[in-house]
Amino acid sequence: MSNTKVNKSRKHMLFVPADKPAMYRDVIFYKPDTVMFDLEDAVSYSEKDAARNLLVEILQDIDYSKNKIETCVRINAIDTEFFEKDVEACVKANVDLIRIPKAETKEDVLKTIETLKKYETENKLPYEIKIFLAFESAKGILNAYEISACSERIVGIALGGVDYLLDLKASKLPNREELMYARQHLVHVGRTLKLDVFDVIYPKTTDAEGFTKEFKFIKALGFSGKSVVHPNQIGLINEIVKPTQQELEFAIEMQKAFDESIKNGKGVFLFKGQMVDKPVVEKQLEIIELAREMGML
Ligand SMILES: CC(=O)SCCNC(=O)CCNC(=O)[C@H](O)C(C)(C)COP(=O)(O)OP(=O)(O)OC[C@H]1O[C@@H](n2cnc3c(N)ncnc32)[C@H](O)[C@@H]1OP(=O)(O)O
Ligand SMILES: O=C([O-])CC(=O)C(=O)O
Numbered sequence: 001m002s003n004t005k006v007n008k009s010r011k012h013m014l015f016v017p018a019d020k021p022a023m024y025r026d027v028i029f030y031k032p033d034t035v036m037f038d039l040e041d042a043v044s045y046s047e048k049d050a051a052r053n054l055l056v057e058i059l060q061d062i063d064y065s066k067n068k069i070e071t072c073v074r075i076n077a078i079d080t081e082f083f084e085k086d087v088e089a090c091v092k093a094n095v096d097l098i099r100i101p102k103a104e105t106k107e108d109v110l111k112t113i114e115t116l117k118k119y120e121t122e123n124k125l126p127y128e129i130k131i132f133l134a135f136e137s138a139k140g141i142l143n144a145y146e147i148s149a150c151s152e153r154i155v156g157i158a159l160g161g162v163d164y165l166l167d168l169k170a171s172k173l174p175n176r177e178e179l180m181y182a183r184q185h186l187v188h189v190g191r192t193l194k195l196d197v198f199d200v201i202y203p204k205t206t207d208a209e210g211f212t213k214e215f216k217f218i219k220a221l222g223f224s225g226k227s228v229v230h231p232n233q234i235g236l237i238n239e240i241v242k243p244t245q246q247e248l249e250f251a252i253e254m255q256k257a258f259d260e261s262i263k264n265g266k267g268v269f270l271f272k273g274q275m276v277d278k279p280v281v282e283k284q285l286e287i288i289e290l291a292r293e294m295g296m297l
């Protein structure tokens with residue numbers, strides 16, 4: 001799934017507390033695929049209104065899309081006094097995406113979308129703001145398929161691991177084994193519905209080794225990327241996913257060999273001692289596409 005206005009895939013979404021003005025401009029240098037201004041848990045109750053006003057003011061001034069950065073806002077949930085004003089602010093700030101936290105029922109997500117439509121119409125917004133859902137409770141995880149399928153506006157889903165553990169009354173295990181059920185469930189929901197699937201935040205901002213190990217693991221499970229809390233983590237993800245020159249050359253050669261083979265009427269053939277057919281080549285095409293996005297081609 002590609003970014004809504006920015007034509008590239010999402011690997012990292014950087015949380016930025018919406019009440020920190022100095023961070024808004026710096027984001028341009030960090031180049032996350034998506035910047036996610038947070039009006040929810042990173043902002044204290046006393047600062048909610050000021051953070052929302054700041055967000056609208058700054059986003060009317062900075063054009064992140066020029067820098068190929070998609071904008072997202074994590075709003076406060078529908079049962080809070082901040083919800084409606086947050087949605088209105090997202091429309092006024094022309095964001096690409098809204099992240100709905102703690103999603104638990106289809107009805108609440110549909111009501112959120114109705115509120116969004118109301119403000120889009122009032123403000124004559126010329127496009128539709130897309131939705132990312134975060135599942136952060138046992139109930140949310142169990143209802144994830146039904147909720148994620150309820151609207152075409154939904155382009156991605158995420159696991160909110162901190163709240164999820166609280167709700168589950170679980171604790172962190174050394175390899176995050178307590179998250180396996182939720183992680184694998186959400187990957188299945190996301191892949192069935194062709195949505196992006198994002199993994200939990202990694203809170204230790206200076207632990208590059210631990211972050212790298214966890215990121216490689218969740219990529220192997222099928223996640224698209226990770227919600228991140230620190231700019232360091234963007235560089236780590238880019239390093240991990242960036243194909244090596246050797247991998248890229250291999251992919252290009254295999255694609256050429258496949259095209260040749262198809263011309264000769266053969267769907268399956270041997271390439272450097274390996275059986276190749278359509279799905280094998282498709283995996284290599286992903287590498288070529290990623291290399292293109294990352295400026296290697
Ligand atoms: C469970 C949840 O709900 S998670 C989602 C909510 N949480 C968040 O939004 C937190 C996002 N992250 C942050 O706010 C910060 O990274 C913190 C508070 C954890 C640490 O911040 P700092 O103590 O400033 O970290 P550090 O000193 O390593 O920062 C280095 C530089 O990166 C900047 N920076 C750090 N995190 C971010 C960020 N998320 N976005 C933009 N810039 C950032 C800092 O402003 C600092 O810039 P400077 O050198 O110009 O002063
Ligand atoms: O949604 C996220 O990625 C972060 C979060 O709120 C949580 O872990 O509870």
Ligand SMILES: [Mg+2]
Pocket residue numbers: 041101136160162163
């Ligand atoms: Mg949370």
